[in-house]
Amino acid sequence: MWTPRSALSHVAQPPSAVFPGGAAACPVSLCGICEICGRESLMLKLLRPDMLADAIWEIDLAELRQRGIEGVILDLDNTIVDWNRSEVREEVRRWAGRARQAGLRLCIASNARGRARVAAIAEEIGATWLAPAGKPSRRGLRRAMAMLGTIPDATAVVGDQVFTDVMGGNRLGLFTILVRPLSGRDFAGTRIMRIFEWFVMRWLRRGSEDG
Ligand SMILES: [Mg+2]
Numbered sequence: 001m002w003t004p005r006s007a008l009s010h011v012a013q014p015p016s017a018v019f020p021g022g023a024a025a026c027p028v029s030l031c032g033i034c035e036i037c038g039r040e041s042l043m044l045k046l047l048r049p050d051m052l053a054d055a056i057w058e059i060d061l062a063e064l065r066q067r068g069i070e071g072v073i074l075d076l077d078n079t080i081v082d083w084n085r086s087e088v089r090e091e092v093r094r095w096a097g098r099a100r101q102a103g104l105r106l107c108i109a110s111n112a113r114g115r116a117r118v119a120a121i122a123e124e125i126g127a128t129w130l131a132p133a134g135k136p137s138r139r140g141l142r143r144a145m146a147m148l149g150t151i152p153d154a155t156a157v158v159g160d161q162v163f164t165d166v167m168g169g170n171r172l173g174l175f176t177i178l179v180r181p182l183s184g185r186d187f188a189g190t191r192i193m194r195i196f197e198w199f200v201m202r203w204l205r206r207g208s209e210d211g
Helices: 004-009 042-047 061-066 090-101 115-125 138-148 162-172 188-210
Strands: 051-053 071-074 105-109 128-130 155-159 175-179
Touching: 042 162, 042 188, 061 090, 071 138, 090 105, 090 115, 105 115, 105 138, 115 128, 128 138, 138 155, 138 162, 155 162, 162 175, 162 188
Parallel strands: 051 175, 071 105, 071 155, 105 128, 155 175
Antiparallel strands: none
């Protein structure tokens, strides 16, 4: 039985696991791994997170600092709070506090339309915010970077969705971190995208095993 959770556990890795990537994308294949050259398609490269984490509070802040990260763009639903909810878990609050202590600036960029909810949660964790962000469009993420005062090389993006958070971040060359969704509940459209995510994660696993 396929579920969002099982889709990601399919590629269960330690929190700091990083997909190797490396080789240039295959210029010919349209999706997945090229059957001839074995390289990833450009589409797959855009969808590959740089890091996987079980939850946002599992992200190693020291490692982010070592990578030169100064600002983190955070997804909201199923990354910071359960989908469409406002209660911030203690672990998230503590992680955000440690992040700020480590000198990282935080900005929530959510595709949600409920601006009051986003603003209240952002205040609770000491972040600036932007909604709706229109991910994977680059525009919203660029605005978030302007709010953080960071350049792409010094910016990470954290989210639970491959086709919005990871793809948007990769389009701008940000350091992308994919977390497991906090809850099994999702927006109806997202539930459909989870099926495509399952294929993407399977391809990525195959690519990193072959590499
Ligand atoms: Mg989300």
